[in-house]
Amino acid sequence: GYLASGTFPLTGRVMWRDRRVGSVRAAFLGTVNAETGATRVFLQPGADALAETWAGLSHGVVEPGSTIPEVVLRAAPYPAELFRIQAQELEHTPWNAGSLGGGTGQSNAEPPRPQVGWAADTSGPQLVSTFESPGERRLSAVLIGSRDEGRTHLQLVRLDSTTTLPIRGVLANRWANFPSYDALNDSIGEDGGKLEPGPVRVDIGPGGPVAYQGYYAARPPGGMVLVWVSIAARDRLGAGRTLQEAWSNLLGTTVPAPPGTAQSGRLEEAKRWLEIADSALRIGDWSEFGRAWSTLRSVLGLPLDSVRF
Known part of the structure; x- marks a missing residue:
């Protein structure tokens, strides 16, 4: 749950839920038991005085953050709408992180939705948005939203020209030039299926940014399976039937197995x-x-x- 104000002083204004606001706080965390339907509302860890005041007025409906079950706290993602607004603000001065998804950076436009994934150590979910360097067709920064012991944690990783990656559209075009990709597409088509690309995802690894994209085969009887993975790190590309095979191909130790007949x-x-x-x-x-x-x-x-x- 969020607390927003359209009259908060000394701040800029952004669009949020079809209105201009000057302040947005992620104040509450709600849960619904999938089996019983029981609903609970908690204060977010580290909630401010305004959120605590509203919690006090709820007469027990909003529970203290200390009562959040540990399993819920570990699985709770960074507040998505707050993350989107923060990412949008980072487009502007004094941060100048770049442009979100190749957009114009105008404050009256809704920012694109971030990608949702898991931290590399699987400790919890995280949100990721990428910024593009205007006119250079490369990524300029990566924003990561996660939780550290329940508290929200926001990290902006700036990328210089030696460690960056091309923008998503450029990567997708380069990956599509793999000969094995065309053969795989033809093979699935012969079998009556269709090759469907997943989203291009970007993560920050020990050696810098890594981008990858999964491709799925949709078959006429129903069902969808992962059949191809493309990966990029700095100035190198790789591909394969699995993430492990794609990474080995990127390192130059293997060649993607060519698809056979249908x-x-x-x-x-x-x-x-x-x-x-x-x-x-x-x-x-x-x-x-x-x-x-x-x-x-x-x-x-x-x-x-x-x-x-």
């Missing part, structure tokens, strides 16, 4: 999902087994529901 590609994919199902069965992971088995049936062109006799 039938051989399907058999390879079926074998992979059968191995996943077998591994899940051995350890008793029935959820993973069910997912792998359903995907295997989809790959083989079988209906998802078995016929009972």
Whole structure:
């Protein structure tokens, strides 16, 4: 939940929920029990005096931040709408981080939605937005929103010309020039499917920014599986059927396995999902087994529901 003010003094104005505001605070955290429907509202860790005042007026509806279950706090993302507004403000002086998504940087436009993912150490979710250097077709900065022991943490990583990456559109065009990509696209098309690109994601690794994009095969019987991954780091590109294979290709240690005919590609994919199902069965992971088995049936062109006799 947010607290906003259109009359907050000595600040600029930004668009938020179709109105101009001078202050936005992420004050509350709400949860809904998926099984029982029970709803709870908590103060955000580190909430200010205004939020505490509203909590006091709620007569117990808003619970103290100290009562947030630890599992909820670990899974709670950075407040998305606050992140978008902060990213929009960083386009301007004195920060001048760049342009969000190639936009104009005008304050009367809604900023683009950030990408949602997990931290590299899987400690919790994070939001990421990228800034572009106007006229240079390269990234100028990466903004990362996460939580540190429940409190929101915002990090702006500026990229110089020696460590940066091209903008998303340039990367997508370069990745599409891989010969194996065209062969894969043709193979899936022969099988009656369609290759669907996922979003281009950017993360900050120990050696600098890394961009990657997954491609998924949508098959006529239903279902979608990851079939290709493209990756970029500095001035190098890589691609492969998995993230590990794509990274090895980027390092120059492997070459992407060329897709075969539609039938051989399907058999390879079926074998992979059968191995996943077998591994899940051995350890008793029935959820993973069910997912792998359903995907295997989809790959083989079988209906998802078995016929009972």
